[in-house]
Amino acid sequence: MRRLFHLPLSPFSRKVRLVLGEKRIETELVEELPWDRRIDFLRLNPAGEVPVFVDEDGQTIADSTAICEYLEETGPTPLLLPSDSIDRAEARRLAGWFDSKFHREVTVNLVYERVNKRLMKAGYPDSACVKAGAKNVKYHLEYVGWLMEGRNWLAGDQLSIADFAAAAHLSCLDYCGDVPWEISPPAKDWYARLKSRPCFRPLLADHIPGFPSKPHYSDLDF
């Protein structure tokens, strides 16, 4: 049985869970708290980070981008990268946008400051970070809205890894009620379409003890 070591509110874990779900690759989820620095987990991934994917034959892959490219190369359809190289570059650019820029400017400031810090017993949230994250998310949401005015999905006509990377980050924020959806109806509409896909269901059932999700989080008609 395939296994994925993950953390419920890790956007990188969520991206891989969405890709596995969309491709209908059955995988056992194993929750891992990276800050425990469990020795057997560090043997799987010396970076000490989730997600880590273990394939049926025991082959281990770390790094969410490496896992997604591996599933794209070896897994079943649907393909989540377009066939044209320039279109593939656009999908990878946007996945990189969320995994790097959005992560640094928003996810770290909001989700990690408020949720991870408390789970790790690493002190109180830094209010300057939270304020910066709340300001930055608006800019990113407007960018999603702007892209969606001329496109069917984030990177073009086809649903791609870009949509899942973006939705993975935004869904972590949405769990905490930190997405001001009202500022961009096209972004909200795009997210509603993703949220109603079967691959999204397990994420909507996530529950972090001590941090209940906001009521609209699992509501498809939010």
Place this chain on the structure above:
Amino acid sequence: MRRLFHLPLSPFSRKVRLVLGEKRIETELVEELPWDRRIDFLRLNPAGEVPVFVDEDGQTIADSTAICEYLEETGPTPLLLPSDSIDRAEARRLAGWFDSKFHREVTVNLVYERVNKRLMKAGYPDSACVKAGAKNVKYHLEYVGWLMEGRNWLAGDQLSIADFAAAAHLSCLDYCGDVPWEISPPAKDWYARLKSRPCFRPLLADHIPGFPSKPHYSDLDF
């Protein structure tokens, strides 16, 4: 003519320059100071980050990973990803290690604190960051050394994108004299082999006004 918008001490720009050099893809380099937020550059890449690659037909690609995958798919040999999917995943994992973990724990703390902050006139380096970066680089260098004990190149038998990602970051540090090569002879030997490749020469000729490189930086027998 192809063009690459880059910054000399940006590790992500350097990774792409090395890949272009190794594949012998002739490209005009255009220096871009991302913090100037030049409007024509923001039109090319709304993320406002280097590198940005413009192909012969005017197609624009941003994000260093997207550019490298594009060059791998469309450019000439040598291929910088192995043919086996698990080996490809290992090369991508290690490229991700340097572009994400090493970047966050070392490059940001050393190169950005001391060089970029001054170029941007954004104040003095934070000594706690510099201290953390100087400590962290040792751990990463030991990891490179450990990998090289059983491998020909970083990700296995074949020279790959992992070597160029790692060398791109380490070369920025080395410009400033921040790599304690003496702690890991296998890591030093690996870097010396990379440094003597023709694709490395333009990087060794880089000069940042006001920040001369350390004398050993361009010395192949350092």
